[in-house]
Amino acid sequence: MEQEKTLNEILEEILELLQNKKYGKARDLLLKNNSVDIAEILEDIMGELDVEIAVIVFRTLPKNVSVEVFSYLPIEDQVAIINVITDKEVSYIMDELAFDDMIDVLEELPANVVDKILEKTPKDERKLINTFLNYPDTCAGSLMTPDYISLEKNMTVAEALAYIKKEGMDSETVYTCYVKDRGRTLLGIVSLRTLVIADDDLCISEFMHTDFISVNVYDDQEEVSDIFKKYGFLAVPVVDKENRLVGIITVDDILDVIEEETTEDFERMAGVIDSSDKEYLDMSVWHHVKNRIPWLFLLMCSYVITGGIIASFEDVLSKVISLVAYLPMLMGTGGNSGSQSATLIIRGMSLDEIDLSDFGKVMWKEIRVSTIVGIILSSLNFVRICWLDGQGSMIALTVCSSMLVIVIAAKVIGSMLPMLAKKVGIDPALMASPMIASLTDMVSVITYFLMASVLLGI
Amino acid sequence: MEQEKTLNEILEEILELLQNKKYGKARDLLLKNNSVDIAEILEDIMGELDVEIAVIVFRTLPKNVSVEVFSYLPIEDQVAIINVITDKEVSYIMDELAFDDMIDVLEELPANVVDKILEKTPKDERKLINTFLNYPDTCAGSLMTPDYISLEKNMTVAEALAYIKKEGMDSETVYTCYVKDRGRTLLGIVSLRTLVIADDDLCISEFMHTDFISVNVYDDQEEVSDIFKKYGFLAVPVVDKENRLVGIITVDDILDVIEEETTEDFERMAGVIDSSDKEYLDMSVWHHVKNRIPWLFLLMCSYVITGGIIASFEDVLSKVISLVAYLPMLMGTGGNSGSQSATLIIRGMSLDEIDLSDFGKVMWKEIRVSTIVGIILSSLNFVRICWLDGQGSMIALTVCSSMLVIVIAAKVIGSMLPMLAKKVGIDPALMASPMIASLTDMVSVITYFLMASVLLGI
Known part of the structure; x- marks a missing residue:
């Protein structure tokens, strides 16, 4: 509660600074907050003033901060920003966003804008993006990300840790690692916890979990969230019809799903039909x-x-x-x-x-x-x-x-x-x-x- | 769905084996499942047959499995088991349970049973348990566990990882580590991810997050779950009035809170008053x-x-x-x-x-x-x-x-x-x-x- 108040006070101050065109001071004040809170303030600016001014503020942020802030904005504000900034800025953001966040934005953009963005991406990634864009809105496929750590079964613990040290930065989560065979079939799961605790020269295949639980790419998001609730997982692997690992779903995205499904239930129970996610x-x-x-x-x-x-x-x-x-x-x-x-x-x-x-x-x-x-x-x-x-x-x-x-x-x-x-x-x-x-x-x-x-x- | 069916089939088989008193075979069949599913089957056995038979099955499980299964049972079944098994078995389970799960069980037991259990625990732990038992039912204090990894600010990365390797087994989560000063005030937070990625001889204080978010021990659970939803945390530190770290809350417990709060909302909106957690x-x-x-x-x-x-x-x-x-x-x-x-x-x-x-x-x-x-x-x-x-x-x-x-x-x-x-x-x-x-x-x-x-x- 107390924190909320402070955020509101900061917003008031920033709005005043912006109306007096003191953009530099507004930015400095903004940067004192963490990215989630900056996103919340920016969202309020877009509501109170207009998109143009919010974009000016957004542009004054350091590049790395701006992408993080972008990822926390509601989807309609993301689309509004994309429509106003330059192509170069768009592709920078798209490059830096987590894969699943990028897909969420692309899904909401008009086809011609998506095409323009995809033109600039390498062919392999374009194909992957198109596959992800084609998953129905409420299935596991639309929630997953392909950015996970995959290990090989004959790696030692030391090798695995060294590999994570090298690759870990770009992954959605490093806390669960996946072991696949050559055909991309999921063989087992290793948690970072067991890796950190295990002896350095132990082989992954000796202690990976092989009785893991996975979901299918077309499973409904409600089934997926039930699995998270039942087992208390941090992430769950997603496989296709041929049992090949195609992505993972992390628990933070499940919190959103639960919220969405509950709202739908409440609305239906009161006889309100709502197909949009708008507030x-x-x-x-x-x-x-x-x-x-x-x-x-x-x-x-x-x-x-x-x-x-x-x-x-x-x-x-x-x-x-x-x-x-x-x-x-x-x-x-x-x-x-x-x-x-x-x-x-x-x-x-x-x-x-x-x-x-x-x-x-x-x-x-x-x-x-x-x-x-x-x-x-x-x-x-x-x-x-x-x-x-x-x-x-x-x-x-x-x-x-x-x-x-x-x-x-x-x-x-x-x-x-x-x-x-x-x-x-x-x-x-x-x-x-x-x-x-x-x-x-x-x-x-x-x-x-x-x-x-x-x-x-x- | 497919999985659900199999679970039901397994249950049928086990029920038949139990009615024919083939306990050994029932146990072998049971042990082919993971602990969450064993707990679900056991819960159904308690519903379909009776507690006595479920306890016989429970006792046939290997000790380490039985504690894990116990932790996944609904609270009323846990209490039913505690009331039937011997004192020695009770204290074994209490010793092995995660601290927050133990508190949940103790809260539901009659005072004389609690006293008997506490008699056998060391004085320090007894004091801690009593503090935890006194937190109101829906506040942050009742959700937290004192089992977290705490590091010192002048540790190097290598020292920290070695420490986690030693201490990690008993912690609720090792993915977020907490840095405290002598007075137990929380100084900063380090994620295991950054530790694994960082150079071995870097000092913790150089890269720990100091702009962390914490909750107060008396904050309402709804406020706590809002923070998890907003920031996507895996765990959040809980501090007392003097800003001293007293425990942490992990995201898996928050999924339960969200479910509980939603049910309460639904019931209140339909004019149903329900003070119990019963199904x-x-x-x-x-x-x-x-x-x-x-x-x-x-x-x-x-x-x-x-x-x-x-x-x-x-x-x-x-x-x-x-x-x-x-x-x-x-x-x-x-x-x-x-x-x-x-x-x-x-x-x-x-x-x-x-x-x-x-x-x-x-x-x-x-x-x-x-x-x-x-x-x-x-x-x-x-x-x-x-x-x-x-x-x-x-x-x-x-x-x-x-x-x-x-x-x-x-x-x-x-x-x-x-x-x-x-x-x-x-x-x-x-x-x-x-x-x-x-x-x-x-x-x-x-x-x-x-x-x-x-x-x-x-």
Whole structure:
């Protein structure tokens, strides 16, 4: 928190310096921070002033710092900078960036700009870049980097350490090293920790781990992040169909994946469709409208049915108009009960705590839980309706027995729907609150009016 | 996925072997897997059969494997094992466990068992353990381990590497080393990567990083995980009030924290209170009831007000009974619109993309978005009500103008409430769907009936 404040204060000072065109002083102030913080300040400058001024500041930074700062900027700011700086500056940055960061930038640039950049790269690297650009956005291939340390199995520890000393600077991580055969098949894994601890003249093949875990280049990023969570790795090797090592994924990139996947879950559970990675404030009003209208419209349509049901019970209603006053409570409690169950099941499934084979167990648990919850809420209501509202006991009985049925139905629907969705290959997160609420509203209305017709004899 | 299947098959086989009391064969089959997977299988055995049998299997494992497997078991299974095995076995496991894993187990054991274990530990370690046990559950102190590599600033690279070779085996991580002065104040940080790459006779103090970032022992775990996400660290040093280094936190523990915090957010947003770390299926029916009743009850109470409002408009209703058919749609759409905004804002704030100082910007954006969304939904409804339902245009106008007001109000409330909550120090996640839905339901009912009284002249 304290640190955050200081960053904001620095930003204020720098903005003032920039508005007075004191670029040198702004740079000196900026350089007192580490690259991650410089990137954050630069990002804020681009938000508060404009890209041109941010680029002027960016250009005043020493070359090595500027590349590091660049790598920490959000992708849209990177693209904005690339579009303004000279070709020479672009190719310097591209050369110096870590391979996976470069791919991320290239993916967002227009095709003609990418072509211009690729023209200047050696043929071998161009081919590699094109392969990487072709991996789908959310698969292991799009997260990996080809910059890793590969050792040979007949190297000694001393030779391996000497090799790392020579090659290590350009690698994404040196903490896990990979041993391949001539055909690029992965044979084993050696951690730098064991290398440092081992005797100098031991041979790599004698102590490398051969029961390593690897992912396929087309595995979904969610599966990859599950592996990191389960095993606590710092890096994981990525292999192609022929089991050849093509790259590695490091844990820092997984933190971003987890964040992205969680945001997607949250948004889907609230009925927001979002295909871009843009932040809330950076998104245009129209983009927000486009993200929110589809589900709102779809759910609204479901209320045509609910409305129709009510209309068909109009004579019941007109006879006991006071029934209407309890309708929102029944619908609301139904919706809330359903979302509780749906959220628990959705989260449980995404953490692999609940499996499709647990369907029976979940149902049985929800039926018991909802019966108890329903009885408690109904009893409280009965007292309230008779005493506080002064209604007849038959009306109270109608409301309360409906409440019990609705809570049970809502919890069963709420837990069942996400599991069924998973079964047929739809993201369970789409079956959360809004969807469940619409369905339980229908159930609530039907239950309530049927109960009324029967119990009140209308 | 393929791997998962194999694990399940292995489990089936092992269960069969165990039921036939072929423990030796079960162990051999088990030992073909790595420790993480053995732990998973053991966990399933405890679920499917019982603890006693799992302990028999656990005891057949070689000692070094058994400790590793133990460290990967969920805490409740660890406690179950501790309660069954002999004191000698307990102290062997406690000796061999990583310090932070040991603390996690001790925290869950009853006080008398802890005392018995501590009796046998040397006085110094006992003091350290007691300090660690006293850190609150969700602060940096409860995540850290005191097992790190500390170097001295006048060591050469060769000396440092030799020291790591000697001491490295017991450390949680050797990839970041810490340089302290006599008073245990942290002076700088050296990564193993730079050590391996550097010249042998360079002095540590010449190239250690002195602009490192540390966290305080009482910092909340959420702040700590934000630092890992921002900087991509593998480990972070933890200091006390006097700036003395007391431990380090490693990235693998942060993955667990992120998962825990996300689950908490999801649950709070669905109105579920959960103080335990238990999985859905492991939780008793009563525990589930206890977690869900409070919010359901609270929200139900809010409908007493909504019901009261409706009751006060009973004469309006009795005159135009067909108005009731549109009430669920208006309430539902209001609730859904509100949750969309609330979710986006809550997530935005938890990712630090939205700040309290953005209040004005957010309001202005939501007002514009909701006006457009409201106009689109209202127009579609107008057509539907006049044409499909065959209602008069004044009723259509009542419903549609209410819809516009309700959508705008819901989105403003939905975005405002989480920010206000944060301002006064309440978790914004509590202001999500259920809370927003109850509030917007009130607004919907009032708006709708007021519109009806005015437009229909009742």
